[in-house]
Amino acid sequence: MGAHLLTLVTFVPVIGAIIIVLIPREKLDAIRWTAVAATGIQFIIAFMILGKYNRLNPDIQLIEHYSWIPAFNIEYFMGIDGLSLPMVLLTPFISFLAIFSSWNIPKAQKGYFSLFLLLDAGMMGVFVSLDFFLFYIFWEVMLLPMYFLIGMWGGPKKEYAAIKFFLYTLFGSVLLLLGMLALYFSLEPHTFNLVMLRAAAPAISQTFLLGLNAGKVIFILLFVGFAIKVPIFPFHTWLPLAHVEAPTAISVILAGILLKMGTYGFLRVSFPVLPAATLWFALPLAILGLINIIYGAMAALAQKDLKKMVAYSSINHMGYVLLGMAAMTSAGMNGAVFQMFNHGTITAMLFMLVGVIYDRAHHRDIDGFGGLAAKVPIYAGVVALAWFAGLGLPGLSGFLSEALCFIGAFPVFTWITIFATLGIVLNAAYFLWSYQRMFFGPLNPKYENLAEINKRELWTLVPLAIVVIFLGIYPAPMLDLMSGTLNQLVDYVKTAGITAGF
Amino acid sequence: MDLTQLALSLKYFVPEMVLTGFILVAIIYDLFLKKDQSHRVGFVAILGLLVTLVTLYLQRGLPSTGLFSNMFALDSFASFFKWLVAIGAILVMWMSLDSKELMNRKVGEFYVLILVVVFGMFLLVSATHILSIYLALEMVSLMSYILAGYLKENSRSNEASIKYVIYGAFSSGVMLYGLSLLYGLTGTGYISGIQTQLMTGQASPVLLILIAVLILAGFGYKISAVPFHFWTPDVYEGAPTTITAFLSVAPKAAGFAVLIRFLNVAFTTGDPNSQAWLALPGLNWPVIIAALSALTMTVGNVLAIQQTNIKRMLAYSSIAHAGYMLMGVVVADQTGISAILYYTGVYMLMNLGAFFVAIQIKNLYDTETISDYAGLGFKAPWVGISMAVFMFALAGLPPTAGFVAKFYLFRTLVQFGDGFIWLAVFGLINGVVSLFYYMRVMKAMYFEKMEFAETKTVIPLHFSILMFVLVVPLLVGWMFGDPLSHWTNQAVHFFY
Secondary structure, three states: OHHHHHHHHHHHHHHHHHHHHHOOOOOHHHHHHHHHHHHHHHHHHHHHHHHHOOOOOOOOEEEEEEEEEHHHOEEEEEEEOOOHHHHHHHHHHHHHHHHHHOOOOOOOHHHHHHHHHHHHHHHHHHHHEOEHHHHHHHHHHOHHHHHHHHHHHOOOOHHHHHHHHHHHHHHHHHHHHHHHHHHHHOOOOOOOEHHHHHHOHHHHHHOEEOOEEHHHHHHHHHHHHHHHHOOOOOOOOHHHHHHHHOOHHHHHHHHHHHHHHHHHHHHHHHHHHOHHHHHHHHHHHHHHHHHHHHHHHHHHHHOOEHHHHHHHHHHHHHHHHHHHHHHOOHHHHHHHHHHHHHHHHHHHHHHHHHHHHHHHHOOOEHHHOOOHHHHOHHHHHHHHHHHHHHHOOOOOHHHHHHHHHHHHHOOOOHHHHHHHHHHHHHHHHHHHHHHHHHHOOOOOHHHOOOOOOOHHHHHHHHHHHHHHHHHHHOOHHHHHHHHHHHHHHHHHHHHHHHHHOO | OOHHHHHHHHHOOHHHHHHHHHHHHHHHHHHOOOHHHOOHHHHHHHHHHHHHHHHHHHOOOOOOEEEOOOOEEEOHHHHHHHHHHHHHHHHHHHHHOOOHHHOOOOOHHHHHHHHHHHHHHHHHHHEOEHHHHHHHHHHHHHHHHHHHOOOOOOHHHHHHHHHHHHHHHHHHHHHHHHHHHHHHHHOOOEHHHHHHHHHOOOOOHHHHHHHHHHHHHHHHHHOOOOOOOOHHHHHHHHOOHHHHHHHHHHHHHHHHHHHHHHHHHHOEEOOOOOOOOEEOOOOOHHHHHHHHHHHHHHHHHHHHHOOOEHHHHHHHHHHHHHHHHHHHHHOOOHHHHHHHHHHHHHHHHHHHHHHHHHHHHHHHHOOOEHHHHOOHHHHOHHHHHHHHHHHHHHHOOOOOHHHHHHHHHHHHHHHHOHHHHHHHHHHHHHHHHHHHHHHHHHHHHHHOOOOOOOOOOOOOHHHHHHHHHHHHHHHHOOOOOOHHHHHHHHHOOOOO
16 A cells, blocks of 8 residues: 555545545535545645655655556656655645635535545645646646535625636646647657656757747647646736635635646646746746736735735735746745745635634625724734735745745846845735734724634644744755755756757 | 349348348337337337347457448448447437327337438448448438427427428538539549549549538538538427437437548548548648538537527537537548547437436426526436536546547647647637536536425436436546547448
8 A cells, every 4th residue: 555655645535525425415524524534634645655755865756657548658657756745745734724614614515525525636636647648637627626616605706706717727728738739749659758758858849830849839838727827917817706706715725725736837847848948938937927926916905805815915925936936046946836835824824814704704804894903812813923924024934935936036037036025015015004904903893792713713723823833943844855856857957958949 | 233242241231130120020019009108119129229239249350341242331430330329329219218208199100210210320331332322321311300300299390300301402412413423523433433533633623622512511411510500409409309319419420430431431542541641632621621620610619608498509519519520530540530439439428418418307397498407406416417527528628538539639630730730729719618608507507596496306217327327438438448449449440
């Protein structure tokens, strides 16, 4: 069984989903606890994977490699390295906690939890697949549960939000599919195996497609596919809407894990397989990162709806990841992946906290609160911690990863980085300003009887807070996990990209 | 043709003879039945098709042969389609047995007529002479006209039948004209002989293109490709729904079979079984087909968006799917044809499934309007989930076999090189457009409020079994070794 940890970690939630389908709908507790058990076991397996992982070896490990559809050379190929392991840890962690924050979901709980677990499996599958076809299948499998989770359990405009999310991401997937096929046919023998594609990177850069350089064409196709997921400006318009309408736990998953799949896709596929095109596109990518940072922060500043503000903060934070990636330096790359992990934990806290206040006040209008600090001090304290983590206060994990991104990007894109630091100021501004409006000043008399955060809610937040503080003080364990692989990736892209050239 | 040769051919004609035998038995049996017992003919018909399948199975491994002076061919390509058509017919009869539309009337002939259509399609998919092609095509068409108008007192059904006849007569006339020109040009009716004659290169390209267009009109009508599709929505809406389901699958598959065989044998240079082939010099039919394909899928998808009736929506969606399948015809080499065969197989499962759900809804709630599906996902969970799977498969989303089928088609186009990548892009964009109307059914079933019927609707057991039979292969069939793709890869072998 030790040999199949990756298969297990991917399919345990599917088993959970099947069990839930078989439980009668009246047995609510059985349904919930099955979901808890499924994600909990997944989390334990993720830790077993961590235990087996050799951090000194930057290459792919725990490989599971079988022929799947031999006629088309499609393989069942899973493995992890320092790039995927942080995501493999993040996914069950956030999913496990999100189950608790969806404890009181109002209707059709059976459907909700089984779809939730399918979504979980799809996400995990994306992070462990090393065959592009398999990757794509998981990438798409995740779409449908998400569509239903937003569309059935969401807010007032849920249907519109769900279909917009669906059509946007599906459009991206379609381009991804085309890029994937073009990659597949650029090699003899045809293959979807990402390791083999990476080894053949120079050859791909030399072929032509529609009279243009195949590397560039494929890179652009994949770029749009991944950019919609990140989301990179101007492909971001689905995100605020989906976030606002989705139930709390789904927002948590959406921002905490789903967005990472976009940047993960760049690092897993585009960068290693198309190094020359990556170098060619590095500057535009950095500029897009800058736009994400500034635009996301400005938009967040302008929001009246708390959840929308947090949603735009995700756009802002993913900008740091893009900037760090584009720099193609060791510090930048490590910072980018570390930021992916940190944003996952921090934004999960942010959305859960928004959910807590929404459950009580039934609105999210920032100006509609006021003076809550006196009434709900524990809640105010946790919010302060999360908000500070969000604005990158030193000592909390977000600071380190953002700093690494900037340190990595500065020597390469000096001016862009200087402008990007402006984003930090804006970032602090929207968090602090919203905090001030919600918690300070005279208590809004409407909330005389506002209930304090309860134990269940608190206990979903505490683990996240611990991780945020721990990694803020002592980031070495996480950085050790990934630096080997990422440094190797940076070196590879640089050398292969320059030799292949255009 | 001497008698020994006839006798030799009969040896290879067992499935068709069995079928004929059962047609006669069914007609005679029907004479002894009262009106309310007449559905029993359906059981005889199903039995007949099952026996036919057994004889088809026994035929496997026989070498490719020409039958009856090479008027027909026995090859793996034809036999694939025979399987498909027979299985489709069995499923349709199964569904017809408790269709409310067909209750309280004499339905003996109904099953007999379906058997005759199946027989016609058996001939059509193996025809290798323009005369046998035409006769088989007419045999299928004539029976379909009667079936479309089977609800005699229903004016929609009558309208469907009349429209079907008029369009059908027109397009087969046009096609006959094309065939006669071709015969005049080459002096032979055998499609392989036609190819040999055309290869001498004396025919004028203008005439060749005219011929190709005229003949494509006939085939295009059968597969409902734009601009020969106008009959489709009205006929699909008016015909009894089980017949609509049947028409959307079986004659379409048979139409593709004969189209592929004709183009690949008559209008190419060299051996149709070889990997490398070229269109005849002076007749660039792949471009014509590509244009037809792009037009067909776009028109089908765009018009499907505004439909409110499920049968009309599925009619336009079936037009769009014909467009997708034509993408494979453009690249009618081994992989292309294999991709089409795969697609027809998957398409049969998902499209029949969607129609069967529509029939069941019609039986239960007496409605065909999509907005009336509101809350269906809760009233009848298994029907809802099945419908969801069919819709996702039709839209080509993973992890259903619908995705794999589309994937194989796109793969063929991309592999072919730069020439037809534009068509692949077109197809992909169309895939996104099609989502819109498939998702609308989802939206109605799951997102829209209904008067929450506390009591769940009871679904007949045999219907649940049928859904299971259709859903499971769509969901997991391709994941474990993909048997269908093995079969289709082996099935691309023509006798010519």
